[in-house]
Amino acid sequence: MEQLHVKHEHGSYTVSIGSGLRHTISEHLPKSYRQVFIITDSNVAPLYMDDVKQSFPETTVVTTYVVPAGEESKSLSVFYDCHTKAIEYGVDRQSSIVALGGGVIGDLAGYVAASYMRGVDYVQVPTTLLAHDSSVGGKVAINHALGKNLIGHFYQPVAVIYDTASLNTLSKTEWRSGMAEVIKHAWIAHDQAFLDQCYSIDHFEDVDKDLLNSLILQGIAVKARIVTEDEREQGNRRFLNFGHTLAHAIEAEMGYGEITHGEAVAIGMDFALKVSESYFDCSLNRMNFRNWIMAHGYPISVINHLDQHELLHRMTRDKKNVNSEIRMVLLSKQGNPQVVSFTKDEIRNELKEYHKEVSQV
Numbered sequence: 132m133e134q135l136h137v138k139h140e141h142g143s144y145t146v147s148i149g150s151g152l153r154h155t156i157s158e159h160l161p162k163s164y165r166q167v168f169i170i171t172d173s174n175v176a177p178l179y180m181d182d183v184k185q186s187f188p189e190t191t192v193v194t195t196y197v198v199p200a201g202e203e204s205k206s207l208s209v210f211y212d213c214h215t216k217a218i219e220y221g222v223d224r225q226s227s228i229v230a231l232g233g234g235v236i237g238d239l240a241g242y243v244a245a246s247y248m249r250g251v252d253y254v255q256v257p258t259t260l261l262a263h264d265s266s267v268g269g270k271v272a273i274n275h276a277l278g279k280n281l282i283g284h285f286y287q288p289v290a291v292i293y294d295t296a297s298l299n300t301l302s303k304t305e306w307r308s309g310m311a312e313v314i315k316h317a318w319i320a321h322d323q324a325f326l327d328q329c330y331s332i333d334h335f336e337d338v339d340k341d342l343l344n345s346l347i348l349q350g351i352a353v354k355a356r357i358v359t360e361d362e363r364e365q366g367n368r369r370f371l372n373f374g375h376t377l378a379h380a381i382e383a384e385m386g387y388g389e390i391t392h393g394e395a396v397a398i399g400m401d402f403a404l405k406v407s408e409s410y411f412d413c414s415l416n417r418m419n420f421r422n423w424i425m426a427h428g429y430p431i432s433v434i435n436h437l438d439q440h441e442l443l444h445r446m447t448r449d450k451k452n453v454n455s456e457i458r459m460v461l462l463s464k465q466g467n468p469q470v471v472s473f474t475k476d477e478i479r480n481e482l483k484e485y486h487k488e489v490s491q492v
């Protein structure tokens with residue numbers, strides 16, 4: 132088992148990473164709880180709920196709520212249902228919520244924890260590769276029809292317990308989605324070897340276990356370092372949004388759940404690399420990245436079917452923006468991210484050129 136420590140305004144928490152940890156959840160918590168309320172989804176429940184329930188001593192009351200799998204559950208109505216269940220089960224301030232699942236569950240259950248009785252403890256038990264990112268850093272949120280993660284909080288977990296054995300049941304699509312956030316961490320880290328390791332994998336679902344563990348650890352280390360320095364995204368935390376300005380617009384425009392978050396982020400990074408090369412007049416060898424996303428089946432061609440005007444309009448609602456300028460995270464070289472402001476007209480032109488380029492691949 133590996134452990135990393137994340138500091139925040141009110142204390143710190145430990146991220147524990149290892150195979151089989153779901154069987155010993157209570158051993159990795161900073162204290163014992165009278166009740167634990169497990170929130171999970173309809174795909175994860177039949178796979179891992181029993182193991183997690185049984186990992187608690189008999190003296191702990193374990194209650195559960197299963198929400199429909201998928202991005203659509205990051206909604207006000209599912210959020211409200213979670214509160215209703217918590218009230219009915221008598222969850223109180225001596226209890227903890229356990230977010231058992233991918234980023235959807237982490238974001239949803241974390242936001243329930245942040246708001247229920249003005250805040251109760253919660254534990255992240257990530258089960259997807261993507262959630263190496265989402266379980267760390269305390270960004271919790273649900274979506275609004277007008278934009279991703281627009282309703283939320285910064286609210287830190289008391290522990291992150293990552294059982295890497297749970298990744299064995301992921302679908303090909305979810306491996307692809309998760310690898311996008313891994314390679315995002317590689318792009319913003321000053322570490323060519325990390326990027327090369329991502330490029331070296333032929334089939335994500337068959338990745339060598341030692342390489343996977345190394346990628347997960349490196350990704351979490353990048354994220355942990357940045358969120359420790361800037362918990363509330365006043366500065367460098369914005370770098371973790373590399374690729375997300377266009378990604379969030381694509382997700383909302385296509386309809387939540389129509390494309391995975393990671394697939395949208397991969398397209399967003401492809402766009403951001405193109406804009407970076409022209410803005411900084413530099414070479415990022417972006418065609419290596421383009422070849423990688425094509426080889427692994429990231430659905431880049433969706434860009435050809437989306438209305439550019441609508442995408443642009445959605446990008447103007449991004450949380451990083453100030454006044455009417457659109458802020459994107461660009462790279463002047465690998466490991467050197469910067470936040471750059473553009474006018475709407477400038478992004479309109481960039482999108483137009485990107486569309487043209489993608490329609491030829």
Ligand SMILES: NC(=O)c1ccc[n+]([C@@H]2O[C@H](COP(=O)([O-])OP(=O)(O)OC[C@H]3O[C@@H](n4cnc5c(N)ncnc54)[C@H](O)[C@@H]3O)[C@@H](O)[C@H]2O)c1
Pocket residue numbers: 172173174175178200201202205232233234235236238258259260261262264265266267268269270271280297298299300301302305308309312391392393
């Ligand atoms: N808070 C953050 O910092 C942060 C960071 C990145 C992404 N996110 C958010 O995370 C969400 C995406 O997370 P995700 O990709 O994990 O999606 P997800 O939680 O929807 O999981 C993807 C799919 O895999 C299934 N699944 C989960 N674990 C499984 C397992 N072990 N075996 C088989 N199937 C499993 C789920 O039921 C779901 O169908 C998005 O909403 C995104 O905005 C948040």
Ligand SMILES: O=C(O)C(=O)C[C@@H](O)[C@H](O)[C@H](O)COP(=O)(O)O
Pocket residue numbers: 264268270279280312364368369371372375450
């Ligand atoms: O932790 C962060 O900060 C990130 O930006 C990580 C992103 O991968 C993640 O998708 C996050 O939820 C996006 O945040 P948002 O503030 O742009 O909604």
Ligand SMILES: [Zn+2]
Pocket residue numbers: 264312375392396
């Ligand atoms: Zn993301």
